[in-house]
Amino acid sequence: MAATTSKSPRVRHPLFARIYPRINAFAEAHGALEHRRELLADATGRIVEIGAGTGANFPHYPPGVEQVIAVEPEPRLRRLAEPAAADAPVPVEVRAGRAEQLPVEDGAADGVVASLVLCTIADVPRALAEAARVLRPGGRLYFYEHVRSQDPRFARKQRRVNLVWPLLGGGCSLTRQTERAITDAGFTIERARRFDFLINGRSSPSSPNVIGVARKAGNSSP
Ligand SMILES: C[S@@+](CC[C@H](N)C(=O)[O-])C[C@H]1O[C@@H](n2cnc3c(N)ncnc32)[C@H](O)[C@@H]1O
Helix, strand or coil: CCCCCCCCCCCCCCCHHHHHHHHHHHHHHHHHHCCCCCCCCCCCEEEEECCCCCCCHHHHHHHEEEEEEEECCCCHHHHHHHHHHHCCCCCCEEEEEEEECCCCCCCCCCEEEEECCCCCCCCCHHHHHHHHHEEEEEEEEEEEECCCCCCCHHHHHHHCCCCHHHCCCCCCCCCCCCHHHHHCCCCCEEEEEEECCCECEEECCCCEEEEEEECCCCCCCC
């Protein structure tokens, strides 16, 4: 188990934490709810969710999930996740912690869930190394993220907007190459669906999205 040390940078985004529930409700009303269902449809066993926020994924865990350990560093969001955990269709335990130093034992998880969080985590390689540490051999990483566009013109626009975006979005970056980071961390991507998340037919700097599953090397039983 990774210990939390006093050197761990704290994650506190009080303003973002106040507005995120409304941003999320708007996104869910325009398609993000279906994205969450797609992300979690095949999840089974013991799951660690990193940066769980308000617990927006909790209602969508399918019956094959035995337990969710939901790790969230931001105190206000974590408080909102508690009642969502109580209402979830599967057992959910909310824990304080950062993705870079997960409060979970080695090899304890069948799956790790990352949704709209690898855009924000300060040290993505370290967080993915932690995901690999807590996964059993052959365990899966389920990811739903907005990412850097594959269209160079759009990516240039994202880079420009990204000069201010993290200040408004609790540290969120528009320019992460998340699939590359996942393969660089040693995972094999089994499937990934790229799409533009349009709201009322319009794109935004965070429209390029991906939903996918990656596997940690090792025994591939269930
Ligand atoms: C855009 S919100 C997404 C929340 C949730 N995953 C969802 O799908 O609605 C980004 C989340 O990342 C969390 N976060 C930021 N830095 C983190 C870190 N180092 N480790 C884990 N979570 C982090 C924030 O507190 C916030 O809950």
